[in-house]
Amino acid sequence: MNLRPDEHTLWPIPTPFRPPQDGPEYIRHFAEGGNLMRNRITTILTTTACLVAAGLSSSALAQQDRRDVDLPAGDAKPLIEGVCVGCHQLSFITNSVGNSQEDWSTLVSTMIALPDQQLDTITTYLATNFPKKADSYPVVIDGPHKVSITEWMLPTRGSRPHDPIEAHDGSLWWTGQFANRLGRIDRETGELKEFPLDVPNSNPHGLDEDTEGNIWFTAVAERYVGKLNPSTGEVTEYHVPEGTRGPHTPIFDQNGTLWFTMQSGHVGRVDPATGTVTAEKTPTDGTYPYGIQVNSKGEPWYVDFRGPRIGQVDPVTGKITEHELPNADSRPRRIALTPDDAVWYTDYPRGRLGRFDPKTSDVKEWMSPGGEKSRPYGIAAVGNVIWYVEAYARPNILVRFDTETEAFQSWVIPSGGGVVRHMVATPDGDLVLACSAVNHVAYVDVES
Numbered sequence: 001m002n003l004r005p006d007e008h009t010l011w012p013i014p015t016p017f018r019p020p021q022d023g024p025e026y027i028r029h030f031a032e033g034g035n036l037m038r039n040r041i042t043t044i045l046t047t048t049a050c051l052v053a054a055g056l057s058s059s060a061l062a063q064q065d066r067r068d069v070d071l072p073a074g075d076a077k078p079l080i081e082g083v084c085v086g087c088h089q090l091s092f093i094t095n096s097v098g099n100s101q102e103d104w105s106t107l108v109s110t111m112i113a114l115p116d117q118q119l120d121t122i123t124t125y126l127a128t129n130f131p132k133k134a135d136s137y138p139v140v141i142d143g144p145h146k147v148s149i150t151e152w153m154l155p156t157r158g159s160r161p162h163d164p165i166e167a168h169d170g171s172l173w174w175t176g177q178f179a180n181r182l183g184r185i186d187r188e189t190g191e192l193k194e195f196p197l198d199v200p201n202s203n204p205h206g207l208d209e210d211t212e213g214n215i216w217f218t219a220v221a222e223r224y225v226g227k228l229n230p231s232t233g234e235v236t237e238y239h240v241p242e243g244t245r246g247p248h249t250p251i252f253d254q255n256g257t258l259w260f261t262m263q264s265g266h267v268g269r270v271d272p273a274t275g276t277v278t279a280e281k282t283p284t285d286g287t288y289p290y291g292i293q294v295n296s297k298g299e300p301w302y303v304d305f306r307g308p309r310i311g312q313v314d315p316v317t318g319k320i321t322e323h324e325l326p327n328a329d330s331r332p333r334r335i336a337l338t339p340d341d342a343v344w345y346t347d348y349p350r351g352r353l354g355r356f357d358p359k360t361s362d363v364k365e366w367m368s369p370g371g372e373k374s375r376p377y378g379i380a381a382v383g384n385v386i387w388y389v390e391a392y393a394r395p396n397i398l399v400r401f402d403t404e405t406e407a408f409q410s411w412v413i414p415s416g417g418g419v420v421r422h423m424v425a426t427p428d429g430d431l432v433l434a435c436s437a438v439n440h441v442a443y444v445d446v447e448s
């Protein structure tokens with residue numbers, strides 16, 4: 001993946017996106033925490049499915065743009081140049097941490113259904129030219145706590161589940177960013193249901209639930225915030241103000257106002273009672289407000305992924321106050337708040353977990369167990385315990401940090417995680433993770 005935050009604005013999305021048509025198919029994984037279990041995914045193979053998934057889903061021009069690097073010579077090169085540009089650039093392959101053939105096969109099968117022989121040709125080539133990098137093995141820290149992780153493979157391959165939530169009825173929801181849809185998992189029955197969006201290429205990014213059970217989401221590419229009624233599948237669109245774009249991560253405050261960060265350097269809000277959408281620009285130009293949370297006093301706080309700063313929003317006026325972080329290279333990506341309203345953040349390019357004290361403006365940082373390159377990303381607080389993911393290692397690592405004892409413990413994510421871009425805590429103190437590249441949603445049962 002791309003490490004330069006400034007280039008992280010938008011992934012190219014196929015126009016129009018047509019997901020592989022091989023029907024709902026999912027498997028359920030269960031693994032005790034600490035155990036690495038590699039899933040084998042059974043693919044349903046039809047040539048039609050392969051063709052649709054491979055090439056016809058986007059214009060020839062867009063596909064040409066995605067051939068952004070010249071792959072090493074080999075028998076599978078033309079095949080890869082044909083089928084893998086359906087959703088993203090070829091540099092996803094050259095920038096990857098590499099894999100064994102078996103793990104390439106598992107990963108590729110979460111994105112596209114290929115006939116056995118093609119899968120074999122492609123994965124032999126990938127394993128030869130892109131073997132697992134030595135520094136990508138996870139650092140796992142033992143400890144006394146126990147978790148168990150359940151994962152669901154999502155029905156539409158390569159859908160890039162970006163953000164997850166648990167709804168009040170206990171169901172789990174995800175945004176399928178590349179597949180232009182939201183989805184719901186019924187944890188009791190195991191049923192997965194998808195809700196395709198009418199506006200093409202909405203690129204749904206984040207989501208949250210209101211008190212009536214509607215699911216609100218940010219359409220990052222199409223400049224609207226949507227309200228999905230899960231009973232009817234109907235979506236109401238709330239357009240963001242002129243001059244703003246890229247609604248990114250949404251969150252409800254205690255009064256039912258929806259706040260959201262924006263890629264244009266704004267923090268927006270929707271008043272659901274009136275449907276009015278407003279946005280406030282950040283004091284600094286060229287910012288990228290990213291993760292956002294609301295504290296115990298109803299104040300939204302966010303982190304700026306393009307600069308060393310944290311933002312505080314006045315819930316009445318919407319005005320933003322910025323707080324500088326001490327290290328100029330900090331690029332905080334996601335945020336969590338502990339009950340004392342301290343601000344915790346993952347400093348993605350510096351491999352650190354940070355704490356900003358809003359009362360004193362003091363900052364304290366801890367190097368993540370995986371070091372500078374570990375790319376800490378999704379983060380959530382359960383009471384005084386911080387959970388976050390190291391997104392560089394394959395498999396990704398789930399880290400527990402006790403803010404009182406400052407002890408770390410960690411676990412591998414069974415599916416590999418494939419970059420966990422967001423995670424949320426449930427009211428029971430468990431966690432829900434969106435595993436973007438492996439097309440999974442994971443539920444972490446925190447047992448002790």
Ligand code: HEC
Pocket residue numbers: 001020053054080083084085086087088092093096108111112122157158159160161178418419436437438
């Ligand atoms: C149906 C869409 C789709 C197709 C087709 C597709 N991919 Fe992907 N791929 C994805 C998504 C979604 C991601 C995750 C992107 C992200 O989260 O940034 C991804 C990510 C990746 C990554 C990075 C994985 C990681 O762990 O970080 C690699 C490598 C990759 N794809 C290889 C391939 C190869 C090889 C092919 C062709 C055989 C292929 N992809 C075809 C959707 C697709």
